[in-house]
Amino acid sequence: MRRVERWAGLTRTVSNWDGLRRDPELWDEDGDCLVHLYAVGQSRRGPSFCVPFQLLKHRNCGSMFSLCFAQTTKNTVSNNTSSNVKQLPSKASLRIELYIPAPEDTSREASFQWHIATRNFFAFISGKPLVGSHLGQAMIDLQERMCLFRSGRVDNHQDFLDYVEAQGYRDFVGFPDYALAMLYYAEHYKIRDAWIDAFAHCVGMNEKLVLSPEFPVSTSTVGGQRLNSSDFGTARPGSCSNLNSRTVF
Incomplete structure (x- = not known):
């Protein structure tokens, strides 16, 4: 796999990134939507991201829930010993489990890039920096994912430009x-x-x-x-x- 970097535009710093298993930047302790980067029942490693469901609604992410499997579960303590699951949010009585696997029959590299784009979509939702091997390609992949996962009256190009402006990438x-x-x-x-x-x-x-x-x-x-x-x-x-x-x- 190619090296993945994180571009902090506001500070103009670049650092190595290896947070696909669980990204601390995209883990909101008060969130109630747990995002898994695999199909339901295919892994026990736990969710990679935790975000507020209301934030996804606010960002018009309806298409994502039409394309991906999601289920509502009670917020109980899991017997899974994965470190990802030990610190699940505790304030919400219900949580949503969202599963976003890579498309079937894709290569390992293509699956990895799919997951990076998924991660960057949630970074866009949460106002966090992008990661990837090349910033230009990460931008293109994010725009494609925005068009795939968002629905309703949205302007994905303008929303993207507003996001990269806020992140300092247009400085x-x-x-x-x-x-x-x-x-x-x-x-x-x-x-x-x-x-x-x-x-x-x-x-x-x-x-x-x-x-x-x-x-x-x-x-x-x-x-x-x-x-x-x-x-x-x-x-x-x-x-x-x-x-x-x-x-x-």
Whole structure:
């Protein structure tokens, strides 16, 4: 498996992450919805996340409960010795057990990436940082999961942009990792304004881009290819002054 990192955008720090079995950031002691990353009856390792059910309702997560198995159980002490289950929330008389397994017949790597995207969906719900191997791909995968798990009158693209803004991922100045990641995301979903903003900052940081772990991934995009071309080798922010008149996508 590839190394997984946690991007704390507000402090601009990156750290190794290994919290898929149980993520302390996504474990609310007052929560009443326990999230399992496997099908019901397939494991005894316990839930990975614990969140308030009302928060899921507030975030319009109805589709998630239509797609995934959920059941209501009494909040009693479990005989399971798993460390995940020892500290179940105690204030609610009832709790919801939600099971979100990876799709059947997927590879181990694909299943792992599915679980990472699931984790990041709950990070979005809870206002916590993203984790993953590449920030740009984590953003794309989160957006896809938002479209899959949310229903009703929602604007997933705007809600995503509000989330990454609040997490500090759109503070590009002097930080090419975030600019390249947003460029990758915005080009995938063809969000013009976000693309232009990220591209302009990338041009201004051109000499630093090659040092970013996001750079190898971004070179597969149109924006990345332009940044990697000789035309932008000595570019400066002013080079983007006429970008609005170009065919971006």
